[in-house]
Amino acid sequence: MTSDLGPRADRPVAGRPDPAVADELGMTVYDVARDLRRDVEDVRLPLPIDGAREAGASRGRLVxxxxxHLLPRLRELSSPAIVVVAGSTGAGKSTLYNSLLGEEVSKAGVLRPTTREPVLAFNPLDKEVVHEGPAxxxxxxxxxDGVPRGTALLDAPDLDSFLADNRTTAQQMLEAADLWLFVTTASRYGDALPWQALSRATERGASVAMVLNRVPTETLKTVxxxxxxxxxxxxxxDVPLFVVPDVGPHEGLLDPSVVQPVRRWLTLLAGPERSRAVIVRTLKGALGALPQWVTSLADAVDAQGEAAHTIRTxxxxxRPAAEKLARxxxxxxxVAGASVEARWRELSGSAKVDRVKVKNDTVRSTRRAGRRREEALTGLRxxxxxxxxxxxxxxxxxxxERLRAVLTAPGAPAGGSAVLPDAAARTAAREKAVTATVEAWSARAADVVALLGDGDRVTAAVKAFGPHGLGTLLLAAAAGSDDAARLLGRTLGDAHADAVxxxxxxxxxxxxxxxxxxLDAVLTALDTPNLADDAASGLRVRLSELKRLT
Structure with a gap:
């Protein structure tokens, strides 16, 4: 008989493992695994260099x-060992699952996908030691009652389900399991999927058993x-292999004799101490697999830092050539160009700003005329x-443009294109910055005029053009207007040269x-802890701790 699980307690998110963990693996294992999880979560691989995509996927699997599996299990070692029944579409895993229990608990049928929601079955006598967790x-x-005590049977969705959510859930269930019971068929055991899944199990140190289902009698020995x-x-x-012969078209449960070898094997795992041994074996296997995993991830982080260093270089x-060219x-x-020349011709003809009288090296003008010239020079500024x-x-x-060419052309440093800013955003930022910097440069003219002093020639020039107008003439001359420079020479003499x-x-x-x-816009993208020279130091510390423990 079956019964639904009652209200669930809140899943613990922190704390220490129970005493069994301390006995079997030592208290520090949980601490190291917890710290490792934090450091792995912090890893980012922003540069799309060789191996980054694979390392990112490996990081996700490690988290x-x-x-x-690891952290929940280290916290609650006394919970029953979870045996996940997994496989590809149509492998018959739900039928096998139900047959092992002796009752149709998980829906089985010809429509795909059949298993949409994972089904997790415990023995009723284990209810008090069942702990909440991902599974x-x-x-x-x-x-x-059909579940051997000390174990839990989990029927997972198809690994190759056409529904993405099912595939994701299937992978999560595999990660949560202590032992994988992988189901394939005589016609599909050579597919890539079973071996990819089994390789992942080996990678994480999980215990594995395999069921070869629907094997025709005439080919059983060969297959x-x-x-x-x-x-x-x-x-x-060392992987246990169970062969289930092809019983032909049928509905419902398989004959008990067909699944008896698998049931017997599960019974051998039953009981708190024996199932605990499976859990500890899987935990130790998983812990033993971590150093290589973490080493690969740390190497990938170091490669990111090396690529960033190359890009910076x-x-x-x-920089030197770019700044020199600008200067x-x-x-x-x-700088002045045609627009300034055109404006000067206009001012010369209408406002006659350049037709001032100079007597004894000093310009002669009334204040009223000076104000008119100053107003006219506003357009020139x-x-x-x-x-x-x-x-x-x-x-x-x-x-x-030069940076885009350098960082994207053949032979460009790896990952260079990833640190280039968005072109439209960069253009907008540049225009905003240039507007501000030109305004600041223009405002500087007032200080330069003030530094000319209060000599007679300067005082007369200020009177003839106004302080703002005189500053405009200095700016125009600095920008390359020969006309403005000649007028300043007439009115100020050599005093204007230093100002210009x-x-x-x-x-x-x-x-x-x-x-x-x-240049800095690109370098700023590299100014992140993820690309620092010591970005992998945290992982290296965790690695040394893991090696001491394993």
């Missing part, structure tokens, strides 16, 4: 192994011999700022900073 939470739990050979080739010489190698472009005095912004934006854009040079040098520095920001 699942720790979450679904009970994901399954329909029943108590049945069994071939399967035994395959098991030896995969290093599974390649990017930094571009030289400003220093050449070509806008054009100069726009020209400077175009120059700096173009310089940054060239560097971005200061503004030009300042703009050159800002241009270098703009292209530097393009």
């Amino acid at each position: 699942a192994q720790l979450d679904e 009970t939470e994901a399954s329909r739990v029943v108590y049945h 069994r011999a071939d399967l035994m050979l395959r098991l030896r080739e995969h290093g599974m010489t 390649v990017v930094e190698k571009e 030289d472009g400003v220093a050449a005095g070509v 806008a054009d100069v700022e726009a020209a400077a912004a175009r120059t700096l934006t173009a310089a940054g854009g060239r560097v971005e 040079t200061a503004l030009r040098d300042d703009l050159a520095d800002r241009a270098a900073a703009v292209v530097g920001a393009e």
